[in-house]
């Protein structure tokens with residue numbers, strides 16, 4: 001069996017590639033802009049085992065050629081236009097995440113792909129749930145074009161399953177953290193909280209009144225591999241939670257590792273929720289392993305190691 005990972009040299013895609021390789025699968029990473037900035041630090045030496053193909057998944061012929069040439073049996077469809085691109089160019093976002101996603105479903109249907117697992121988002125639920133965990137079957141309340149297109153994806157996937165039996169599973173990742181993270185709002189927060197503090201620089205950390213759901217890239221990769229391998233599922237999409245923990249506790253923990261850290265925790269909220277992963281655990285066997293503390297320690301120590309500084313914790 002050979003696994004195609006679209007966006008396979010991006011952030012989450014690299015963690016998916018790592019999990020699939022560790023499970024003994026052959027992997028083809030298909031990416032519009034193939035690079036090694038995420039793949040190498042995440043996958044390490046085994047990155048050489050990955051076949052890398054340059055292509056645009058919105059061009060169906062490129063995906064079909066790749067599926068035929070490499071005898072692809074399973075797809076992890078991780079590539080998409082991200083939040084910033086969707087905000088900047090909604091019409092382009094519809095082309096990529098709407099029409100392009102439908103074209104991936106057509107590839108699965110016509111090429112008898114055994115299963116496609118794709119990156120939906122916890123953002124489909126929007127809203128503020130307070131301390132209540134968002135259940136797997138909560139109503140959708142997308143707050144922007146990015147989340148609205150993930151809802152369209154879930155709707156299309158359910159329709160293809162109902163009409164053609166195409167086996168497609170969406171994973172609603174929460175706030176994914178790890179090496180290779182893009183420089184979006186979340187990436188900037190981690191850079192302040194972990195990278196600047198690791199180097200003894202003053203840090204301005206946002207969202208002091210919020211509690212992110214810290215999902216380690218390795219756990220996101222593992223959830224994706226489990227979903228690709230699971231027996232047929234009842235649900236068509238799953239919450240993929242991490243460790244729900246307040247920013248105040250994250251800052252306290254960093255200060256416990258680096259007592260001289262100069263951190264200003266700014267007031268404000270990003271709008272994170274807590275997610276119920278019980279259905280995910282029951283149907284695909286996923287449970288997060290990495291706590292917020294393990295994630296922050298790993299990020300800090302990676303930076304310190306790169307700069308020849310002693311490790312902490």
Ligand SMILES: NC(=O)c1ccc[n+]([C@@H]2O[C@H](COP(=O)([O-])OP(=O)(O)OC[C@H]3O[C@@H](n4cnc5c(N)ncnc54)[C@H](O)[C@@H]3O)[C@@H](O)[C@H]2O)c1
Pocket residue numbers: 006007008009010011012013030031032033034055056057058078079080081082083096119120121122172173174175176177182186
């Ligand atoms: N990062 C998060 O916290 C998070 C949370 C929930 C969902 N997601 C979803 O996970 C997926 C991956 O996000 P990421 O954070 O790894 O982003 P990323 O930008 O690091 O990775 C996306 C990759 O897809 C590639 N790509 C983009 N358009 C393409 C196209 N048309 N054809 C082929 N490749 C293309 C990019 O070159 C990039 O390597 C996205 O679908 C995103 O919506 C991310």
